[in-house]
Amino acid sequence: MSADRVTGADPADLYAVLKGFEGRPAAVAGVGKDPVNEPMIRHWCEAMGDTGAAYRGPGAIAPPTMLQAWTMGGLSGHTGRSQAYDELLALLDGAGYTSVVATDCEQEYERDLRPGDRITFDAVIESVSARKTTTLGTGYFVTTRTDVRAQGEPAGTHRFRILKYAPAARRGGDDRAKRPRPVVNRDNAGFWDGVAEHKLLIQRCAGCGTLRFPWLPGCGRCGAQEWDPVEVSGAGTVFSYVVMHRPVFPAFDPPYAVALIELAEGVRMVGNVVGVPYGEVRIGMPVRAEFVRVDGEWELPVFRPADGGRGGRG
């Protein structure tokens, strides 16, 4: 049942179908397109800047980290890839998860590989994750384990994890997504009306005089439903903050700091901190409210360090 929640927009049974591939072969009786050979070793070492003596001259071995390279299909495609693995990738492609990126590689080396060694391999689909949202996009992690042999002898194992994902929308340019708009209702309309006029309004209970924010229909202290709007000065201090890195939502450009501001009047308000690098925001930093125009359509209160960002530190 948790699978339904995790897979979200996907058909409820997709995750179950994907899980069904666990334990099935990913490659059967695969054969390396080239035997281990000196030119490929040399090209690898040149690219990596690896001048290791073990990889040169008579008695040279291949760099062990080349293990996967000997099994690669190259431009002409994979040999020995199983029907099950192709089906799994096709299912993910069909569901919109068309891109792929590798995330983990775990290799164990049991035997040196030397020029002339003929490579064969078998692979199994070890696991398929629940749907995950990453910086690149949303998708599924697929883990395979490949057992590699040289001249028929065990040479090493290679565990590989990929993310099959649906690319997140590109950022920047004219197609830039708009920010989510505030939800305005009869309980908070007064606040947003104030913001539109560059006024920061909070409520004062007509019964007991308690100031409150965010806007609510009744007083949390005495329960009275009558209130008056009060304009605050906009001065306050950073009570707490976070720096937002991920996930990356369209229209936002992380990293950026979001703070809980304690206003001089005593209520607290959440807002972005601007005009100072996100890494220099500090608890206790004095700030002042200002207003930014968003998407050319509406106003949003933000907070800027009152003294150029030098306060509250040390």
Added chain:
Amino acid sequence: MKAGDELPALEIPVTRTLIVAGAVASRDYQDVHHDTEAARAKGAPDIFMNILTTNGLVGRYVTDHFGPAARLRAVRIRLGAPNYPGDTMVLTGTVTALGPDGTAEVRIVGANGLGHHVTGTVTVSVQEQDS
């Protein structure tokens, strides 16, 4: 050598040439490792280093340090922030354990301008062997 020893850092300039040469040397022709437009269409700002190249660089970093008699026994890595052209990756390593069989375990971090590109563990035998 003892647990806690740190390996000298190695700076790797992440050039477009390194990314493409590493991809081709590892026979990885995924377009995101050589075609900028294709990489952008898939949500990345530019081409980025493939995991096989990162793996090779991590292996080289460890064997460079331990010398010609050293043999890699296991390399386990996880990728984080991608290596895009123009960045620099700084590899650092710490010996975390020494095995009775003459192996050392080294914890590796490769940091670039975005964060940790790679974290992982390398097991390397550091004694002369017969094979």
